[in-house]
Amino acid sequence: MTGTGSLGWFATHELRLAWRDWMSMMTAGQRRRERSAYIGVGVFVLAIHVLAYAMISGPLANGVVADAGTLVLLSGLYALAFSLMIPQAIESVTRAFYARADLDLLLSSPTSERTIFAVRVSAIVAQTSALALLLIVPFVVVAAIIDGPSWFAVFPAVLALAAIATSLAVSITFVLFKLIGPRRTRLVAQIVAAVMGAVFLIGTQIAAILSFGQMSRVKLFQSDSVIEAMPALDSWLWTPARAMLADPQALLILLAVALSILALTIVAFAGSFGRTVLIAANIGEGAVKAGTPWEFRCKTAAQALRQKEWRLLARDPWLVSQTLMQVLYLIPPAVLLWRNFSEGTTASVILAPVLVMAVGQLAGGLAWLAISGEDAHELVETAPVSPRQLTTAKVQSVLAVVAAASSPLIFAIAIADVWVGVVCAIFVLLASASSVVIQLMFRSQARRSLFRRRQAASKVSTFAEAFSSISWAGAAVMAAAGMWISLLFVGLALSVVAVARLFAPREV
């Protein structure tokens, strides 16, 4: 089973690569940081166990009964985990097809495509379940200590879920490939993944807000109305929940179903894996006509840089979709604000923080693309333009896009309430400027295609960008409501940028 070229041998190889990849991410590629990474992970694991204990020791004190409430709650959480696994699995599957990496080597070796495909799909199952397991292990361990080892049944149940999610992701990607071709599949699969992930996540949150005025999904799953609407306790729908509660029959059924689906998926698609990878790889080699002939009518370097940024952005719908997707997750807080504060306040006041937050995030993403995601940085750096002019042109290109995207909304708000419109304009500018400044402080050199991994590259800048946007959003809503406490949030936002400066790498 572990002989050269066997499934086990390949699995060991994949595992080693995944481990090194993960360590490289944790240590930013510096081996001397490994010890710090281990200590950091240890502290994190300990902290999350303490948190888990604080959260579940109370509810578990009297044991758990498989009643309707428990089954609905566990099923809801299971469905939530599934909705998060789907986009991750689709992302991994598309990456396996399009980022050739070692596939040229593997597919040119005398190893069967089926073996390679089976190992790749299994690796995706492992990756998909890893994140969920990372989050739930402390809860399961604490639950097992308090309520008995039967809670360890959650682990195989999660693996089963990951196997089903991966099978679905593989099927979706192959079907898209057949239907719309390799070029569009890459973009559409990413959008499908993000929407599938967002629909359940955002939908349940909005339902919870509208029903209970809180963003807590647990409240929703434990509500009488939801429990009453659910099928009888002997329904097969509860199999996953019963499996998590260590019902041996349910666990066996769940595992059998999941592994069968996975096996069927592998058998169904393994034959066309190599061909699909080759087609995906070849899409880059075909001639791509520029849609509309476009001429740089620019007299200065700044004009050339701005036009280039806009053109690259316009030609990359995947990047645009990734940037705009962040905005989707602002819908629940908007609904919450609207529900909690709409009485006695105009809707425009409620929109102000959401708009400021969304634009701040959008500006951060665009600034990363323009500043760090410069694919020809050596060309630009060797141009007869001062660094200040370069930076100014890039910042202008970002702010122009932000202005174009936010102006219609600000204008609409201003029609409803001039003061709120003015506040929105000011704070949108401040939030965008903060995000751009943070990106300038943490500038690096990366390929634009690594846009999705930018958060992993600098966690400090990601958090700083998010916290500054949140602070500016807070300041905006207070200012829109005419409250002086807005200044406090302004101070907070500026502090976030100042603290980020302390952590920013020094220029060499």
Next chain:
Amino acid sequence: MSQPALVLQDLCKSFDAPAVDRLSLTIAPGQIYALLGPNGAGKTTTLRMVTGLLAADSGSIAVYGIDIAADPIAAKRIMAWVPDEPMIYDKLTPAEYLAFVAGLWGIAPEDAKARADDLFGWLGLEDVRDQRCQGFSKGMRQKVALAGALIHDPKLLILDEPLTGLDAGSARQVKAVLREHAERGVTIILTTHILEVAERMADRIAVIANGRLAAEGTLEDLRARSRHGETNLEDLFLEVVADSQMRDADADATASHARAKAAA
């Protein structure tokens, strides 16, 4: 006497260890100048300092009399750099890429367009001028990058491994374009591991080893200096590098001997 195209004076750059060590060179205008050396010798570091991509620890660089540290913009205006891994935008067409580069160097769009037409013709890129660069082969990318470097008619063209990865036809086109530009007075500095290219194209050759200048001159000068009567560049190169490494080893041994003596 005409202004030298490039003067390097005691140039030093260290990372963890010295990469360029008191390197001095003078390159006359209108020459094709080959910079040779084993991997890690300091060739690319030197060129990156000349183009302003790296700051020197000490020493000076003058491009046609312009001090790169004092007036980098003026120096960059007359230079062009083509790295070994061509950096172009996948989502732009070659025509758009050239127009963008022309914009960066402040060339009027009409002039740039006429020049781009010539360059596409010389480099055999007419058929792909309006196709996006994504999926172009390494050779095609290299030619697009070269066209971008030539669009603003530089006086000094610096190329890092310009012919690596090119097929025979493309290599011939690139060599012809470089020769033609050299004849028009453009100074061309290139690094290459393909010694035959240096042998056939270069007017002068410098060999760098361990960040220092190991030998410099025309091919005839290097032949005349050979202790073993080597005549082809490959043998000359290996002899020069071996001699240089031996000198460095001797110097290291002397230094450690002196340290040991001082400690005793």
